[in-house]
Amino acid sequence: MKYGRNLEARPASSQKRKLKTKPLLLLIAILFAFNVLWFIGWLIPDADKKPKQTGEEVASVAGEPITREQWMTAMEAEIGRETLLELVNGKVMEAAAKQYAIDVSDQEIDLEVALIRSVDGRSYTGLDIEKMRQKIRSNLILEKVLTKDIVVEDDAIDEHYEENTSLYNISxxxxxxxxxxxxxxxxxxxxxxxxxxxxxxxxxxxxxxxxxxxxxxxxxxxxxxxxxxxxxxxxxxxxxxxxxxxxxxxxxxxxxxxxxxxxxxxEGQTFKLDDVKDHIKRELALEQLPQSVSPEAFWDDFDAKWFYGK
Missing domain, CATH: 3.10.50.40 (Chitinase A; domain 3)
Known part of the structure; x- marks a missing residue:
């Protein structure tokens, strides 16, 4: 009898397990379906994200279309070369800074910005302050690379400061x-x-x-x-x-x-000798170079290539 009661109890236990399993199977099925739909959506790009066709019309005159391709070609011809040149030179100078362990501090850039504002405020017209600072940073790296082995005596730095004090008294x-x-x-x-x-x-x-x-x-x-x-x-x-x-x-x-x-x-400010000593040293060192050097001189050193060739 005891054995029979155990046999009769087993179907009831199995039924309870089946009842408890149904919600779990349903949840698994839902999650599986969601993952399948997500994967399909990932494979099929959104129409809004599809790249614009080069033949897309961006404007028209008297019914004659101007295509995106024409527009982009005109912009490239106008500013493309100069913009790409600036980007490549910026990358080259950053590579040079790393190669020669050259550091450019925010304080050095601040000084150059102040001097530019005082001497030639139109040098960076059309640029916002961040782009202006980035161009100054690249120029400072170039100057430091070119002058790193040139010796300038302290007496020459002191004399230059005394003769040009007005340059460092900025309005x-x-x-x-x-x-x-x-x-x-x-x-x-x-x-x-x-x-x-x-x-x-x-x-x-x-x-x-x-x-x-x-x-x-x-x-x-x-x-x-x-x-x-x-x-x-x-x-x-x-x-x-x-x-x-x-x-x-x-x-x-x-x-x-x-x-x-x-x-x-x-606001205007006055720079003391200690503030501008490194700047003056670099200026005097640059005067000792036989000719001016641009970032392009370093392209071969850092394997720089671009769309326009040599």
Whole structure:
């Protein structure tokens, strides 16, 4: 009897196990189906992510299409070579820094930025501060590589500083952009559009008659009270402006009119000999080189190749 009772109990236990197994099997089936669907979705790219066809129309004139391929070809012809050259040279200089264990600190870049603002504020027009700093970094690496074995006496450094103290006494600089137009009415219209939210950059490109700055969104770089390459009326107005502010109409000496935007104000500072000693040493060392050297001179050293060949 005891044996029989055990035989009768076994089907009931098996049934309970089956009941408990069903939810688990259902869960496994759901997870399997989800994984299959995910895998299929991963294999089939989203339509929005498909690369644009070169024949895609990006504009048209009188029904005549301008294709993406035409657009990209024109941009490459205009700025492609210079942009790629800058990228390659930047990579080459970083490789040189690693090869020769050369370090460039943020403080060194800060000094160069300050000196550029003081001496030639238009050197990096059209560049934001980060791109400007990156170009300065690459240039510093190049200079350090070229001068690493050149000896410059301390007396020469001291003498240079004493003779050029004014270069290291830097005035407050104003990052400035302008829109120049022929008439006062045009200038007032531009001011009105700016007050309603129009982009200064866009208006400069569309309206400004100063072609050199118009292509850069009006940017004329850093100016200060001693800047003499810019209309004095622009300088006088700009040095009284606050960061991220736009002027009213300004009459220029040649009879045209301008609107001025100051995006940044960098306070002046004075650098002592210890602050600029390495900079002066590098400048004097560069003067001893027989000729100027560009980053391209190092391309073979670091196996640099590019689309345009030699």
């Amino acid at each position: 407050t600089a104003y990052r400035t952009a302008i829109i120049v137009v022929a008439t006062k009415d045009e200038a007032e219209q531009a001011v009105d559009e700016l007050s309603k939210g129009s982009s200064f950059d866009v208006l400069a490109k569309e309206r400004s008659t100063d072609l050199a700055s118009a292509s850069l969104g009006g940017d004329i770089g850093y100016i200060n009270m001693s800047t003499d390459a810019i209309d004095k009326n622009i300088v006088e107005v700009a040095i009284d402006m606050k960061p991220d502010s736009t002027s009213e109409v300004v009459a220029l000496s040649d009879g045209t009119y301008a609107i001025i935007h100051v995006s940044e104000v960098v």
